[in-house]
Amino acid sequence: MTALPLTLQPRPAEPVDPSVDHAILAIVSGASTAATCTTDLAAGPWDFDTRPGYGPGSSMGDVIPTGAPRQGELPAEYREASEAELHARITAAKEVLGDRVVVLGHFYQREEVVTHADYVGDSFQLANAALEHPHAEAIVFSGVHFMAETADLLSRPEQAVILPNLAAGCSMADMASIDDVEECWEQLADLYGPLEVPDADGLVPVIPVTYMNSSAAIKGFVGRHGGIVCTSSNARTVLEWAFARGRRVLFFPDQHLGRNTAKAMGVPLEQMSMWNPRKPLGGSSAADLADARVILWHGFCSVHRRFTVEQIERARAEHPGVRVIVHPECPMAVVDAADEAGSTDYIRKAIAAATEPTTFAIGTEINLVQRLAAQFPQHEIFCLDPVVCPCSTMYRIHPGYLAWVLERLVAGEVVNRITVPADVAEPARLALERMLAAKP
Incomplete structure (x- = not known):
């Protein structure tokens, strides 16, 4: 009797736990041999809310600006609750609130928060998702501060945009302050002449372009000065829009997105100058700035x-x-x-x-x-x-904060509302509208 050949079936892969929280706890407890950038990530973010800084895992070089928002004390019932209890409380609060609330979760949020999001995406996708629910009373944005500001810019005035933890900022966005950008603009005007007067070809000396990862104040600056906002997915289209209107582009706050995009478009590195706000003329020479097609702000994402x-x-x-x-x-x-x-x-x-x-x-x-x-x-x-090593500021959004803001909404109270002043909001919306109108 001839034996039938044995067919070996591949062993199914071990299921992957999507929770970075669990991975960090396993590392800290010794159950995992992997490494984390700091064991402090295993603690609740409320342990760091009273301290200035971006939180555990942030770069030592990321100095938070004076006056950056701080989060008040989270009630003990949320700090001490288990993961399962918080999950149940968030689910129950959402069921009570129904269509009155929309919960948005950024791609970089911890899994325990994303699981409760009605929409998951990048910052601009989520801001657009908020537009699809104009009748919701509240938009809970599980992201960072500039994202909640953008949602407030694009939502209806009566809608409350809520950031579960006010300490969830962004070190990259903070690297381009409105004071530093305005000082840069003045120095460029001294070098190039009036910045909004076109030459014989109809081009102005410089067009400001800001990445979505910037404050509402920066977006407002861009809107006032004929500029535009970009995302990481449409940066090339936006730069093409800018080059059609100006001799050069001032790109902030992320130097790497600006450099990589311009390089892919064929702009030589020799025609890209850096602008360090701590140095006269940004640390570049007048000759280099005269020849530049792209001026890159000295900012970056620590992650x-x-x-x-x-x-x-x-x-x-x-x-x-x-x-x-x-x-x-x-x-x-x-x-x-x-x-x-x-x-x-x-x-x-x-x-x-x-x-x-x-x-x-x-x-x-x-x-x-x-x-x-x-x-x-x-x-x-x-x-x-x-x-x-997760994004330190995204990690400040914990299920405890999400449960807290939702249960306060159930009780009829809005906490942690993010509001952009009208004088900033109007030009910031203009910059965003220009981006929406710019098509590949």
Whole structure:
């Protein structure tokens, strides 16, 4: 009797826990041999609310501005509640509130918050999602401060935009203060002449462009001076819009997105000047600024600056055939070494579109990477940075704060409302409208 050949079935992959919280707790308890940038991440963010700073995991070089919003004390019942209890309380409050509230969750939020979001996306996608619910009384934005400001700019005046933790700021957005940008504008006017007077070709000396990751005050500045807002997904279209109207672009606050986008458009590096607000003429010479097509603000994202060429080389050595995708906020050398670069939404869509099992090494925030690994188990998906270090300010939004703001709404009280002053809101909306009108 001939034996039938034995067919070996591949062992199913272990399910991936999408929770970065659980990963950090496992590291701190010794149950995991992985590394985290700080064990303080295992503590509740309320332990740090009274201290100035961006919170555990932030770069030592990220100095928070004086007067940055602080969060008041979270009641003990939320600080002491278990994960399961908070989940139940949030679910119950949302059921009571119904269509009166919309909860938005950024891609970089912890899984325990995202699971309660009505919409998940990047900052601009979420601001647009808020527009789809004009009759909701409240928009709870689980993100950071500039995102809640943008939602307030685009929502109806009677709608309350709520940020669960006021201490959830953004170090990159804070790197371009309104005072520093206005001082830069004055110095450029001294160099180029009147900045809003076109030349014989109809081009003004410089067009200001701000990344969505900036304060409402900066967006308002841009709107007043003929400029425009961009996102990481439409930066090229926006720069094309700006070059059609000006000799050069002043791009802030993220130097890397500006440099990577302009380089991909064919702008030589020699025609890109840096502007450090701590130095006269931003640290560049008058001749360099005269020749510049792009003036890059000296800002960056601390999360995306963690990614390195060495990490990519290690991923390729350990995973032959790996597909490396990074965010354009990464340094130029990292973007050049990767296979692809794109926004958070680009990364998500690229993985979703892969028809064959693929190994992906991703250079962006760990919460999104971990969630994608859980959502697409047919692929091997890992973060380029082996150290578990989430965005420190996104991590300030904890389910305890979400439960608190929702239960206060149930009780008829609005807490942590974000409101942009009218004199800032009007020009800021103009800058956003220009972006919406700019089509590829």
